[in-house]
Amino acid sequence: MEDDKHLIKRYLNGDDGAVEELVEKYQKHIYAFVYRMTNDIEEAKDLTQEVFIRAVNGISGFRKESSFKTWLYRIAVNTSINHARRDRRYESGIEESVVEDRAETLSDMIEREKKDLVREGLARLPERQRIAIVLRAYEGLSCRETALAMGCSEGAVKAHYHNGVKRLREIVTEAGYEFRP
Amino acid sequence: MNSGHDDIRELLPEYLNGLLSGSARRRIEAHIEKCRDCRDEFSLLSDLTSTGVPDPGEDFWKALPHKATMRSRNRRRRDRFHLKSLLLRPLPAAAAAAALLFIVSFAYMIAKESPGSPPATAPTTTAAIDPGDVGPPIAGLPAGDDLEFELAALPKDSYYEEIASLSAEELDSLYEALENEELKGG
Structure with missing residues (x-):
């Protein structure tokens, strides 16, 4: 896949197809991040779209001080924070985890409950602690x-x-x- | 907790996401093998990251890049339109320039005329008065150029001359006397 810098250069030279490639490259990362911030599929879809629209609107002002990926995550962080301030309800609304339709052993059930507990705990953490964990642990971003x-x-x-x-x-x-041991 | 544990814990997210080199990975594996505390933290992070994200569906993944491209195209078109309206549409620009030129010329003309014309409150002299603007002379009064009354022209039995020759104090006394006379009924 083409390097981000080249894609941005292509876009700035008038090639709208470059935007399509950039979105295809990062849409799953951004969706996963905003889903973990909202715990709601529909909100995550709307916010993912909002992030990319903001990115398109601001791409000519992208100063390349960071990577395009980091810049995009920054837009996603700000969009999620703004959304949380607009609509506080998602903090308590955790979607039930998908339970597969199969016989579950006792140990599997305990593991699932523990994971749900961790997920709910994450949703109740202060906003910036949650963002730091999601970006570091889930998205694999470095400290910097x-x-x-x-x-x-x-x-x-x-x-x-x-x-x-x-x-x-x-x-x-x-x-x-x-x-787990 | 010592700095060794801190270093390991800081690298756990990278380890979990498979972003570490061989030597760093082996160092972490050796550490969590013998350190319960760091192993628990690794286990917690594993639990966290093992929870999946629901897939919004193929339609969403296909539509989003297309929407972003359309947005970009519309934005570019709008920007071009703004540029065109400034550069390539001379009629409104010419009308605006003409209006501006008219306002500037008008202001300049007013500014140019102002210093020469006398102000409304400027003093005037009798010499500046047009005789045509002056009405006919009052009957019985001399028609002097300076328009002053000539006491000599007044009737002989008049006491105007005597009154005119009184000082301010004498006039005050006279007014006082006349006022008293009037109050007492003359």
Whole structure:
């Protein structure tokens, strides 16, 4: 797949097809991120679209101080935060995890419940702790990339991430679950 | 917690996402093998990341790039239209320029005339008065150029001359006396 810099250059030279390629390349990452921030498919779809529309509107102002991917995540972070401030309800509305229609062993059931607990715990973390965990653990962004996406220092990212993970561990152990050996 | 644990924990997300080199990966595996605390954290992150994201469907993945492209195309068209309206549509621009030129010329003409014309409150002299604008002379009064009354022309038995020769104090006394006389009924 073509390098982001070349795609942006092509776009700035008037080739709209480059936008299509950029969206195809990152749409799944952005959708996954906003879904983990909202826990709602429809909202995640709307927000993903909003992120890419904002990106298209602002791409001529992209200064290449960070990578295009990090810049896109920054738009996604801001869009998610704005959405959360507009609509507080999603914080408590966690969709039920998809349960496959098959016989479940007791240990499988316990594992699933624990995962649901972790997922709910993540949704209830303070916003910036949640963003730091989602970007670092789920999206695989480095500390530096996460700092650029969140618009804060690397030290702040480490603190948000560490405090968030610590709180999640407390939630799991307080509920009586054990971590896998 | 010592710095060794901190270093390992900071790298756990990268390890989990398969972003580490062989040596860094082996270092982490060796550490979590013997450290329960770091192993628990790794287990928590594994639980977190093992929860999937529901797929919005193929239609969504196909429509989104197309929508973004259309958006981009419309935006470019709109930008071009704005540029054209400025550069390639001379009629409105010429009309605006003409209006501006008219306003500037008008202001210049007013500014040019103002210093020469006398102000409305400027003092005037009798020499500046057009005789045609002056009405006929009052009967019995001399028609002097300076329009001053000539006391000599007044009737002989008149006391105007005596009154005119009184000082301010004398006039005040006279008015006071006349006022008293009037109050007492003369």
